[in-house]
Amino acid sequence: MLDASGDFPGTSRSAFPKNTAAFRDRFGSEFTDMLIEEANLGRAIRGFGPKQWIYKGYGLFQYDLQFVLEDVDFFRERRWYDFDACLEKCLHELKEKRKRFPNDLWEAIRAYNGAGSRAIQYSKNVKQLRSGLPMKFPRWERQVCLWQSPFPRAKSLRLQCRQRRKTHCLLVAICLTQSPD
Structure with a gap:
């Protein structure tokens, strides 16, 4: 929290x-x-x-x-504590923000975090993190993303990525890293 x-x-x-x-x-x-x-x-x-x-x-x-x-x-x-429940909430909110800002990914990410200077800084931070990621994700729609949770009460997390390419940037903004192949 x-x-x-x-x-x-x-x-x-x-x-x-x-x-x-x-x-x-x-x-x-x-x-x-x-x-x-x-x-x-x-x-x-x-x-x-x-x-x-x-x-x-x-x-x-x-x-x-x-x-x-x-x-x-x-x-x-x-x-x-339930990864699937958290992911569902996150994707729902991101999709709503993307609908509001269909041509501006960074404004959608900013809106996901609220309004004001802290939300703007958050968007800049995500953009900076994104700049270090590979631009191409071959066959990413079948890729499995794996994370280890830093929190002891949470289990290892797994997500089957099945989004369309046009929403991939939103997924990257959340994942912040490409999982191992």
Whole structure:
């Protein structure tokens, strides 16, 4: 879990929840405390001490907590530990952004991460990472992408890439690396 905007000093957030207090007011202490506990597990992995705030991004692709208003079960049931569930959310969101910006991949990637200067910087970071990848992926639609998760509670992850070539750049923006053949 990442993104403590609204709670981390010097940050703000316009999407719900603006901070932990707003989430607690809407959903109560039990749900809020569970998310805080999960966030602190993630902080401990990175060598940080506990905090009393919720994070706003969940799972490998950082599904935003603002979606709790329409998808509460994802968060209550800790589905961010399920790679397939995270990938489904990510691809859905990316496809929606690509529909909004069909001729500008980098604007679609920026929109995936929100608005403002931090989202613009995110898009630039992805573009920089992408510049080091090979441009051609022969027969990539049958390729299997493999990752090892850096998180101890997650299993090894596997994705059968079956997208069409026109959406390949979005997949690359997520994968950030080509898997071994």
